[in-house]
Each structure stands twice: as structure tokens, then as C-alpha cells.
Amino acid sequence: MPNTARWAATLTLTATAVCGPLAGGAHAAPDSVSPGLYAPSALVLTVGHGYSAATATPERAATLNCAPTASGTHPAAIKACAELRAYGGDFDALPDRDGAMCTKQFSPVVVTAVGVWQGKRVSYEHTFANECVKNSSGMSVFTF
Template sequence: MQAVRGGLLATVALLTLGFAPAHALPEEAAESNSLHLTVSSGDDHTSSIIGTLLHCDPPRGHSHAAEACKELAAADGDIARIPVKPDVVCSMIYAPVTASASGEWGGRQVEYSRTFSNSCVMDAETGSVFALSDSSEPSD
């Protein structure tokens, strides 16, 4: 009789644990803040393409991830809202680059694509988000 009672108690305990409500993750942890970023150069958008996946929870996957994530957070994930760097002077040389991003920020889909006249203009208008290479080559 005691063995049956012990078995019943164990079964009730397992069922209770199995039906206990799961603890919800904090809202920030449930949201994915990550973007697939590409930069292509040339008029046909296929001359040279570089890309990476930027994760912001925690920042990784990008040579300037912490700075890019900070800029995106300040703009609520809207790349077009990143403030233009005021002290940047770019040449007027036409060397087009297209910056594209797709992914999720704050639970919303992000799709961004814009062609800039050169990489200096892109850097001035998008901050660190599309600074995908660590090359020491100067921007246009």
C-alpha cells in the first residue's frame, strides 16, 4: 500500500511539474536584433560584394559590432535615422556602393537598400553599420 501511495505521489509531482507555467523570457531576450549586411561596389551591384551577419545581443559578427549596435539602438533599428556625421568631407568622385540590410530589430522586420555615390558618403550617412572591412584604404 505504501509503495502505491509513493508511486501516486511521484506521479502527481511529475504531472504538477510538467504543467507548471513556463517562465517567460524578458522581452529584450525574446527579440532578435540581428541584420545581414552587404556592401556591393560598382554600377551593376555585383562587381565586389562583402557581407556579414551583425548580432547585437551581445554585439558580435562585425568588425565594429559594439559601435554599430549602439548606433542602431539609438535609431531604433532604422538605418535611415542614423545621424549624418557632421564633420566629414567626401570627394565628388563617383564610385557607387550599395548598402543593404535585412533582418529583425525589436521584433520588426528590417529591409534597407540604398546606393551612395561613394563609400565616404555611405560611411558618413550610416555610421559604423556598413563599415564591414578593416582595410586601411582611405574612403573616397
């Protein structure tokens, strides 16, 4: 897939993830809490093989919306949102899982997160040596 098409797909997913929760009925129930009270936290997460996002082909993608409630296509959205909240949305601060044993095989895997976290734009990219190393890092956020 050409880079232009990949970026177009990523931007479309990001717009859907960010703007989707904001669209809704014009009338809210009197006892409901307005979604406008929360800073948006909506991300598009991708995983692909390659050295960088510019050269990698995205193989999997998931949306993760964390405000006002956890939702999206991420299989463990509640857990992933809780982990990101615990570390202030800092992907680099997410701890490694204990006890992971990985080979030293070099087959680079790149992960990205694009969107907003608590109202601030996020653009994160990290390359791991292989899939095992990726799965042992960052808790459940990039495990999908």
C-alpha cells in the first residue's frame, strides 16, 4: 500500500475515532452527564512489521476511546484505558511485563498511536526488535 493511501487510511480512522464519540443525539437526558465535560481521549493504534511507520505496512489497527468511558475496537479497551490513565498517557512510561522470555531474532515491529489524549494531540511511534518483545512491553495497550 503506498504511503499516501496508508496516511489517508490512518487519518480517516483517527477522524472517526476522535469525532465519532462527539456526534450523537441533540438532546441529552436531564440526569445524564454531558460528554462535553470530558477532554477527549481517542486514539488509533496500529501494529506493523518494519523499521518505522513510514516504511512499515500496517497489519492491525484498533481504536481506543477513553473518555467519558472506555470503548472502541480494542479487545481490552477498559484495561488499556486504565493503564494509560495510570501513566498519564505516556506510552514510554508503560512498564514491561515481568517474566517475558524472547529470542534475539530481529524482525522489527513498529507500533503507532495517533489521536488525542485528554485533549492534547498524540503522535507516538516505537519500533521493537520482534513481536515477542512488543508483547512484553507496554502492558495491554498494543496487544490486539
